[in-house]
Amino acid sequence: MYRIGQGTDFHQLAEGKELWLGGVKIPHTKGAVAHSDGDVLLHALCDALLGALGLGDIGKHFPDTDIRFKGIDSKVLLQRTYSKIREKGYWLINADCTLLLQAPKIAPHVEAMQQAMSRILNVSREDISIKATTTEQLSFIGREEGVVATAIVLLQKF
DSSP: OEEEEEEEEEEEEEETOOEEETTEEEOOSEEEEOSSOOOHHHHHHHHHHHHHTTOOOHHHHSOTTOGGGTTOOHHHHHHHHHHHHHHTTEEEEEEEEEEEOSSSOOGGGHHHHHHHHHHHHTSOGGGEEEEEEOOTTOHHHHTTSEEEEEEEEEEEEO
8 A cells, every 4th residue: 555645844044043954954044943953854754754644744743832842853853753654554665855945055965865864764865856946036935035845755555
């Protein structure tokens, strides 16, 4: 049996914050404003995994009102999310992810992000697709006020 899930996350960007994407710290002048480390890519991936099995969203499992998750590394959230998926008898076949941000350029960091994510999800790096696009300076993304990530996953029952 196969299940497909889709996730999306948004975060505001601000000066002086760290920018974490796909489990990797990306050098930039702005970073995500968030309760956790604000890694939109991992948050979208968590939502896709949870959604594939009808388990709600990241906010249900790791609410931003809970002090235990203040500043938490999103790789930990992904590990805990994937444990829930495995407990239900599923594993990840592949993930297709897209980042929407004006800057910085993501291509130099894609392989490191794939490695970080594939280690957690116990799949090969090639099973994690990461793409990025700008909005050609349109909207809050183009003005570098925010970043968005989407993820789609395919799970299989084992």
